[in-house]
Amino acid sequence: MEECLIAYCRAGFEGECAAELQERVIQQGLVGHARAEPGSGYIAFTLYNAGMAERFAQQIGSLDLIFPRQLFISPGLLKDLPVTDRITPLVAALESQANRFSELWVETADTNEAKALLTFCRKFSKPLRKTLEQRGKLNGKNLSAPRAHIFFLSSVAAYPGVSFPHHSSPWFMGIPRLKHPASAPSRATLKLEEAWQVFLTPDQRRKWLQPGMKAVDLGAAPGGWTWQMVRRGIRVTAVDNGAIAPSLLESGLVDHWQTDAFHYTPRHFADWMVCDIVEKPRRVAQLAAKWLANRWCRQCIFNLKLPMKKRYREVQQCALLITEKLETAGISYELTFKQLYHDREEVTGYLRLS
CATH class of the missing domain: 3.40.50.150 (Vaccinia Virus protein VP39)
Structure with a gap:
């Protein structure tokens, strides 16, 4: 299974996100290519250098990148997840990357098309979290441990992966949720x-x-x-x-x-x-x-x-x-x-x- 970098971005800026990651990858002496679908709100960047995705992610911080909101490492897309048991293959993929995790985020893209998936993500995160806790894989006190991500493209297709807390966005989906103050003169x-x-x-x-x-x-x-x-x-x-x-x-x-x-x-x-x-x-x-x-x-x-x-x-x-x-x-x-x-x-x- 290929190793890739998953980057969330603003819908419509997939090309800029891909170009920036390509430039950074080359700067580190690595080679790869991006798959970017316009309007999807994310890109998948495959590295040809085996085992180098973690090194790349550990050497670059979230503020070093302009267009990616979040960046994590994935062993690849899991397709056709069995509706009766999505958890087993996703947990296996996560365990292939790390022994323990500081937290779990079940996410989707920030697009109008993907909004309906957010409800599914919230519901699915509960049994998945319980499974990881029962297996001793989640430890919220160990803040240096990788964060587990499950990025759903549909209810049966997802990228599992990990990010490193000190080198990634601290917010779910890479988005700080702020409430517009009623007394402020503008949404700006x-x-x-x-x-x-x-x-x-x-x-x-x-x-x-x-x-x-x-x-x-x-x-x-x-x-x-x-x-x-x-x-x-x-x-x-x-x-x-x-x-x-x-x-x-x-x-x-x-x-x-x-x-x-x-x-x-x-x-x-x-x-x-x-x-x-x-x-x-x-x-x-x-x-x-x-x-x-x-x-x-x-x-x-x-x-x-x-x-x-x-x-x-x-x-x-x-x-x-x-x-x-x-x-x-x-x-x-x-x-x-x-x-x-x-x-x-x-x-x-x-x-x-x-």
């Missing part, structure tokens, strides 16, 4: 909340999102991202020609500047600059690089609205542009890109001084 607020969940550790969130800190929100209207900072007691300069939600202005923490975000020059150093502007991605990347190169902020989160074609290439070009700008300025920095669950045709960048 969840993009910034997710970005902080993904890019920052709990300790970093406590340290870098403290009351009294200062932030600038470029392209702020109507205030979805500003709302996230205000609720944490952060003082915000909201820059936008458009209107900001009155409730935010009434908080006493928001100073609204009605001007173009690309022409705004801050008067004071900011702990954060955040930016969710509908603009060409390279122009936004230049803006983020400018803020850090001028040391106007300590760190920033920004969204790149991607073109319809050559999307991975566009992200690479934006990263190169930022790198060249900051290295020329002699700035030590860290840069990460990730396509978040609440992103659409875009990716989110996280840039900070190091």
Whole structure:
């Protein structure tokens, strides 16, 4: 049975996900090919180098990849699972990969077509979990043990596999489940909340999102991202020609500047600059690089609205542009890109001084 990498991604971005994994595989001196069905929400990447999938997965972290939401190793697709006993072949496949598991996730793709399978996955996870527990295979206290995945394509076809907790997404299906706050001015607020969940550790969130800190929100209207900072007691300069939600202005923490975000020059150093502007991605990347190169902020989160074609290439070009700008300025920095669950045709960048 072939060994492969299963990567979940946003439906419609299978090509970008495959291209990125192909590039990373080559960088590690490995060879393989991707099977990617448009709109499926996942890819299966087969490695020709026997036994190398685990090494690859152990050397790359979830934040090292832009388009994959989750990555796990599978011995291959199990087809035509017997309806009377799906558990036996799935357990056997899992046991061929590891002796014990830290947890079990029974998942499916994040597509409209696969939504009906989620109910089946929830129901099936209970007897499967019980079987693994009876066999002494599940130990939630051993956090370093691999995580068991069962990825169903249908009720009789699934990829069993394992991921490594310190190198994979900590969320079921690779998706942080966030509830839209009723008082937030827009649903875009969840993009910034997710970005902080993904890019920052709990300790970093406590340290870098403290009351009294200062932030600038470029392209702020109507205030979805500003709302996230205000609720944490952060003082915000909201820059936008458009209107900001009155409730935010009434908080006493928001100073609204009605001007173009690309022409705004801050008067004071900011702990954060955040930016969710509908603009060409390279122009936004230049803006983020400018803020850090001028040391106007300590760190920033920004969204790149991607073109319809050559999307991975566009992200690479934006990263190169930022790198060249900051290295020329002699700035030590860290840069990460990730396509978040609440992103659409875009990716989110996280840039900070190091």
